[in-house]
Amino acid sequence: MSGSVSSPDDAPPIVVEGLGIRFGDFVVHENLDLTVRRGEILGVVGGSGSGKSVLMRAIIGLQRASEGRIDVLGHTITGVDLDRGIGVRRRWGVLFQGGALFSTLTVGENVEVALRKYYPDLSPELRQEIARYKVMLSGLPESAVTKYPSELSGGMKKRAGLARALALDPELLFLDEPTAGLDPIGAAAFDRLTRELKETLGLTVFLITHDLDTLYEICDRVAVIAEKRIIAVGTIPELIATGHPWIEEYFNGPRGRAARDSHARAKG
Amino acid sequence: MEKSAQYSLVEDGAGGPRLMLSGTLTLAAIAPLERALHTMPGPIASIDLSGVEDIDTVGAWVVLQFARAHEAEITAASEAAQRLLGAVRGIEPGSEIHPPRLPAWERVPVKLGEKVYAARAGLYGVVGFFGQILIGAASLARNPARFPVKALVHQMELVGVTALPIIGLMSFLIGIVIAQQGAVQLEQFGAEALTVNLVGRITLRELGVLMTAIMVAGRSGSAFAAQLGTMKLTEEIDAMRTIGISPVEVLVIPRIMAATFMMILLGFYASVVAIVGGAVVGELALGIPFWTFLARIQEVVPTHDLWVGLIKAPVFGLIVALAGCYHGLQVRGNSEEVGRRTTMAVVSAIFAVIVLDAFFAVFFTEVGWG
Numbered sequence: 018m019s020g021s022v023s024s025p026d027d028a029p030p031i032v033v034e035g036l037g038i039r040f041g042d043f044v045v046h047e048n049l050d051l052t053v054r055r056g057e058i059l060g061v062v063g064g065s066g067s068g069k070s071v072l073m074r075a076i077i078g079l080q081r082a083s084e085g086r087i088d089v090l091g092h093t094i095t096g097v098d099l100d101r102g103i104g105v106r107r108r109w110g111v112l113f114q115g116g117a118l119f120s121t122l123t124v125g126e127n128v129e130v131a132l133r134k135y136y137p138d139l140s141p142e143l144r145q146e147i148a149r150y151k152v153m154l155s156g157l158p159e160s161a162v163t164k165y166p167s168e169l170s171g172g173m174k175k176r177a178g179l180a181r182a183l184a185l186d187p188e189l190l191f192l193d194e195p196t197a198g199l200d201p202i203g204a205a206a207f208d209r210l211t212r213e214l215k216e217t218l219g220l221t222v223f224l225i226t227h228d229l230d231t232l233y234e235i236c237d238r239v240a241v242i243a244e245k246r247i248i249a250v251g252t253i254p255e256l257i258a259t260g261h262p263w264i265e266e267y268f269n270g271p272r273g274r275a276a277r278d279s280h281a282r283a284k285g
Numbered sequence: 286m287e288k289s290a291q292y293s294l295v296e297d298g299a300g301g302p303r304l305m306l307s308g309t310l311t312l313a314a315i316a317p318l319e320r321a322l323h324t325m326p327g328p329i330a331s332i333d334l335s336g337v338e339d340i341d342t343v344g345a346w347v348v349l350q351f352a353r354a355h356e357a358e359i360t361a362a363s364e365a366a367q368r369l370l371g372a373v374r375g376i377e378p379g380s381e382i383h384p385p386r387l388p389a390w391e392r393v394p395v396k397l398g399e400k401v402y403a404a405r406a407g408l409y410g411v412v413g414f415f416g417q418i419l420i421g422a423a424s425l426a427r428n429p430a431r432f433p434v435k436a437l438v439h440q441m442e443l444v445g446v447t448a449l450p451i452i453g454l455m456s457f458l459i460g461i462v463i464a465q466q467g468a469v470q471l472e473q474f475g476a477e478a479l480t481v482n483l484v485g486r487i488t489l490r491e492l493g494v495l496m497t498a499i500m501v502a503g504r505s506g507s508a509f510a511a512q513l514g515t516m517k518l519t520e521e522i523d524a525m526r527t528i529g530i531s532p533v534e535v536l537v538i539p540r541i542m543a544a545t546f547m548m549i550l551l552g553f554y555a556s557v558v559a560i561v562g563g564a565v566v567g568e569l570a571l572g573i574p575f576w577t578f579l580a581r582i583q584e585v586v587p588t589h590d591l592w593v594g595l596i597k598a599p600v601f602g603l604i605v606a607l608a609g610c611y612h613g614l615q616v617r618g619n620s621e622e623v624g625r626r627t628t629m630a631v632v633s634a635i636f637a638v639i640v641l642d643a644f645f646a647v648f649f650t651e652v653g654w655g
Contacts, residue, residue, distance in 0.1 A: 125381075139315075163382060
């Protein structure tokens with residue numbers, strides 16, 4: 018554990034400055050700035066195709082930035098080969114949109130992959146124990162541990178993906194539309210689980226979502242991507258107060274109002 | 286400095302010693318401690334966490350399992366440690382993450398039984414698949430307007446036209462090899478003029494069509510299986526069924542027709558190119574002029590040799606396409622299955638083609654086309 022020395026514990030885990038990403042002539046992001054605070058759940062919203070997933074891929078080093086700089090957990094990601102790198106990968110976990118579970122491995126074996134790669138000195142027994150309790154910590158029944166992804170329902174796949182993201186006890190968790198495609202009960206349960214895990218494990222969560230309920234229920238702050246950059250970051254009332262037309266329509270549209278009302282009812 | 290986890294034992298009387306843990310109890314540092322705890326003899330009365338600087342769920346899990354094994358009490362846990370212990374406390378210990386596996390003496394008969402059942406199911410599947418194709422063909426015959434002309438032409442291009450260079454090159458080289466090697470042997474009897482007979486008859490009867498079928502199985506049979514298998518996985522085929530489009534009509538029948546028809550042309554083309562290859566060797570190495578070689582072919586090769594090849598070709602094409610489409614549609618589950626089925630499609634197609642070729646060889650000789 019040499020990596021964490023350079024970052025004091027209260028430094029923001031993600032800092033993006035002046036990020037520019039383009040595919041050929043097509044500009045996805047231009048001069049995008051974003052800071053994620055330690056210990057928060059930051060929701061990222063934006064229209065389809067506004068580059069939410071691209072931003073996440075850039076932060077986790079899967080997408081090269083054309084300009085700008087990204088610091089994650091005190092390490093500069095841009096211009097660095099993460100394969101030969103700095104061990105920062107083992108300090109974050111990623112849940113991809115479709116789960117992206119390795120289809121030829123059981124759920125437990127999926128979780129074990131990263132443990133095996135980064136901590137070969139763990140005894141196999143302990144490694145398997147860890148993998149197993151991570152799966153159950155993600156709210157799956159014991160019987161799911163030895164099942165293959167194709168035998169799981171959509172909601173269970175997301176939980177299995179979450180277990181894999183949590184395999185290394187990360188400080189930082191990236192969730193790409195975790196509740197998309199889940200039924201309302203499953204989505205609410207997943208939101209609760211995210212919140213609980215964040216509190217028990219002390220996680221910082223970067224959460225891309227279209228789900229207004231998720232935004233109201235569990236996000237500490239929300240960042241809005243539009244016009245190729247982050248146009249506003251803040252709590253939902255703060256965002257609405259900016260009066261930006263897109264934000265206005267997003268939160269004050271029929272779905273936005275319904276989510277807000279149900280949130281208000283639940284609170285009061 | 287590497288962070289690590291330390292432990293010490295303190296004797297304070299009642300019930301056994303107290304285990305003092307300190308340092309970093311995280312995934313990165315836990316391995317040596319866990320090994321030490323594993324072999325530690327009991328009894329341990331309590332576990333003191335007051336010296337722990339950092340802990341994660343892995344540390345909490347290891348501490349908790351140790352406490353459970355020795356019925357020890359955990360004391361002086363920080364707030365964070367208590368939270369993590371609470372999170373993993375509800376989970377029963379266990380380490381099974383692999384699918385259940387039977388012992389070898391049970392597994393062998395079980396696997397054998399499964400294979401037998403799978404073979405039966407496969408037989409049903411093949412018969413059912415033939416039935417589907419017949420039904421699809423019949424309904425297309427009744428509604429010719431529905432016939433997927435575009436798909437057929439596209440498949441004919443993929444199976445036939447784009448295969449011309451590789452099959453041409455292969456056949457040309459085979460022609461050269463047969464002529465050259467044949468000439469070396471026939472020379473010993475002073476019969477190198479018979480090289481023409483050898484090249485002409487063997488390529489038209491056997492090798493032109495057989496090698497082409499193998500090449501088409503590798504090129505197109507595998508492509509059919511992989512395409513249909515992937516479409517099966519992405520639920521495209523289910524989507525077609527829902528809309529009321531028969532996947533057999535729009536996917537399978539064009540491919541089968543294209544492969545069957547193009548095999549005739551490709552087989553003939555391959556034979557012709559192989560003869561040209563032989564003629565080139567004749568010109569360069571045997572002193573038989575190129576055009577004389579071709580003219581001799583006409584005289585020494587009976588027409589029924591051509592028919593033998595042309596009758597076999599569509600049958601081989603049909604087999605290759607059937608195997609590819611059948612295995613593609615059998616894909617279910619995961620992406621590994623696509624690869625497995627593609628391999629099965631190619632292997633079973635080539636095997637069936639070679640077995641049938643042997644049958645044809647005997648049959649045509651017996652009916653007087655020797």
